[in-house]
Amino acid sequence: MSLDGKIATRTNESRLSSQRDLRRVHMIRSQVDGIMVGLRTMLCDDPKLRVKYFHDNHPARIVVDSKARTPLDSYIVKTASSTLTLIAVTTKAPQRRVKQLQKAGVKILVCGNGPLVSLPVLMRRLRKLGIQRVLLEGGGTLNWGMLSQKLVDQVSVAISPRILGGEHAVTLVEGDGALRIEDAIHLRLLGMKRYGDELVLNYRVLS
Secondary structure (H helix, E strand, C coil): CECCCECCCCCCCCCCCCHHHHHHHHHHHCCCCEEEEEHHHHHHHCCCCCCCCCCCCCCEEEEECCCCCCCCCCHHHHCCCCCCEEEEECCCCCHHHHHHHHHCCCEEEECCCCCCCCHHHHHHHHHHCCCCCEEECCCHHHHHHHHHCCCCCEEEEEEECCCCCCCCCCECCCCCCCCCHHHCCCEEEEEEEEECCEEEEEEEECC
16 A cells, blocks of 8 residues: 555556455465455456465455446456355345356355445355455455454554555555444554565554
8 A cells, every 4th residue: 555545546557466466365365265355445456366486375355345236257266166255145136147147157156135245245255265364455345344243353564664644545554433432443563574665564463
């Protein structure tokens, strides 16, 4: 993210990481069972959610998408037959769309009856599938949902030496946010590393 906490510009450009930090991210990806993103990330970036540089693991790809709006021509849908691809929806998702995704090889997880995916239900479903370690890669709304419901153990943030600004630029954590300082999510610093002008901070989330 940028020094002012942005993970993308107001036009949704999000290429902030250095080559060295990209390798760090792919190393983490190689060590987890699943990589999770929200719908906005899918629509803006069409991410591959695969491992580069380290090819000993192929984690599942997980999209939180309550109404099954992930494009059928997105990379992860087109390659769903070769890598486990999961899309979490609710009962409100159009059945025609769900069937189209399933036909493409996507596994659909129905997690809740409301307008939004129940994240605790999703995490339980993932554990039953053997997906224990999940790397959450945003965006900001999903980050808040997971953090506020105490579903995150650790936070790793790379701070890029840039300031993006913009009230409409996406921040690391969006959502409703805390009402009071005492409601904030508390962290404990585990360590830090410096790569040139870039700083990587690792925290444990305190209960």
